Amino acid sequence: MTSASDLDTPAVTVDLDVMEANIRRVQAHLDQHGIANRPHIKTHKIPEIGRMQMAAGAVGITCQKLGEVEVFTDADVADDVLLTFNILGRDKTDRLMALSRRLRRLAVVLDNEVVARGLSEAGAAHRLDVPFLVECDTGFGRNGVQTPDDAFDLAQTAMRLPRLHFQGLMTFPNRDPSTRIFFERALELFKRAGIPVRTVSGGGTPGIFTAQNFPMLTEHRAGTCVYNDVMVVASGTATWDDCAMRVRATVVSRPNDARAVLDAGTKVLTSDQYGTKGYGHIVEYPEGLVSGLSEEHAIVDLTACRERPRVGDVVHVIPNHCCVVSNMVDEVYGVRKGRLEATWPVAARGKVR
Ligand SMILES: Cc1ncc(COP(=O)(O)O)c(C=O)c1O
Structure with a gap:
């Protein structure tokens, strides 16, 4: 098979020109802006794809899970992992x-x-040093110490434990101005105590093109x-033309004039909405609304579409x-x-541990 149009559906494709x-x-x-790139x-x-990011100049990679x-x-792929x-x-x-034994640097957050x-007990038992960053909640409301003082106190406590080596601070995502204010205050505390902060790691795709507004960031993690x-696209960070991934799907039913049904449901598109309307943007029918999903079906409301697809499209x-x-x-x-x-196995698929 050499043509993408021969791919059976549903299939997930990536436009290589766009991704590159x-x-x-x-x-x-x-x-x-002199900020190191550590793609997630x-x-x-x-x-x-990780190798392509490294070849483009990334200093290392970010992973969310050990798997x-x-x-x-x-x-x-990389010998420097966060x-x-x-x-x-x-x-x-x-x-x-x-x-850790296999990588030049494997740093963790806590x-x-x-x-x-x-981590300290493991480091001591295995006779290995563990570099760590303190995760700071600078406005997102997920993990992270809650104040600059907490960041400083936790870093100090952890530094006193065997094998733990403080390397810096990390947040997700960059928020203006709360991230800057948090890091400015925290860095002042470390400076006064004479503790070097080698890494200040920011993150998030919507924050990439404004990362330079956080002058303390030494690296940025975006996935x-x-x-x-x-x-x-909704965040204004990219346009439809910058979107490389597509779910290729077939219209398997047109139960009435205003409805089409696709062969991709939550088991491909997933039910993530994150405040967006619908469950995806149909390139050929931008006015179509993917109004609902079941496991293997997408319901498309065609009311706003002048052109409408046929079964088999x-x-x-x-x-x-x-x-x-x-x-x-x-x-x-x-x-x-x-x-x-290219046909790439999603090698880390399901690696959630
Ligand atoms: C800790 C951390 N860093 C970086 C990222 C990358 O963010 P994005 O996918 O917005 O680029 C994420 C995303 O979930 C994350 O949880």
């Missing part, structure tokens, strides 16, 4: 230690003393920008949230100008 341009654009922007591979979970680090280490998740429990700390103690999706849906779509399929197809150029 996305990789170049992000790298160029961060280079221009949870978006694609494909080592070949992703394992897959990307096996594939020899794992942005609190690692808890012997099973996981043992796996972390095994990976936002509480329980995690710090577990979604490699493909882009409805959410990123193939359409392409830009998903709301591309990162979760990656986790739904065994392979992703790389397409260039309509030709099928």
Whole structure:
């Protein structure tokens, strides 16, 4: 098979020209501002794409789960990895230690003393140093210490534990002005105490092109920008033309004049909405609204469409949230100008531990 139009549906495709341009654009922007690029591979979970990001100039990669680090280490993608998740429990700390032996640098984040103690015990048991960043909640309301003072106190507590080495601060996502204010205050505390902060790590795709407004950032972690999706377009960070991922789907039913049904439901498009309207953007029918999904069906409201598809037509849906779509399929197809150029197994698919 050489043509993308031969791909059976549903199928997840990536336009290679668009993806390569996305990789170049992000790298160029961060280079221009002297901020290191540490792409988050949870978006694609494909080592070949990670290698392209490294070749473009990334300093290393970000992973969310140990299983992703394992897959990307096996594939020899990068020797400098940041794992942005609190690692808890012997099973996981043992796996972390095994990976540390294989990488030049494997840094972790932590936002509480329980995690710090577990990492320290593992480091001591395995005779390995554990570099860490303190995760700071600078406005998102997820993980992270709540105040600059807490960041300083936790760093100090953890630094006193065997084998733990403080390297810096991390947040997700950059928020203006709360992230800047948080980091300014925290950095002042470390400066006064004479503790060097080597890394200040920001993150998020909507924050890439304004990362330079946070002068303390030494690196930025973004994932979604490699493909882009409805959410990123809604945030104003990309246009439809910058969206590389498509879910190729067939119109399997036209029960009435205003409704079409596609053969891709929550098991491909996923139910993520993140405040967007509908469940994806249909390239051929932009006025069509993917109004509902069941597991294997997408319901499309065609009321606003002048042209309407027929049963058997193939359409392409830009998903709301591309990162979760990656986790739904065994392979992703790389397409260039309509030709099928690559079939990539999603090697870290399902690696949620
Ligand atoms: C800790 C962390 N860093 C970076 C990212 C990348 O963000 P985005 O997908 O918006 O590029 C995420 C996304 O979930 C994240 O959780």
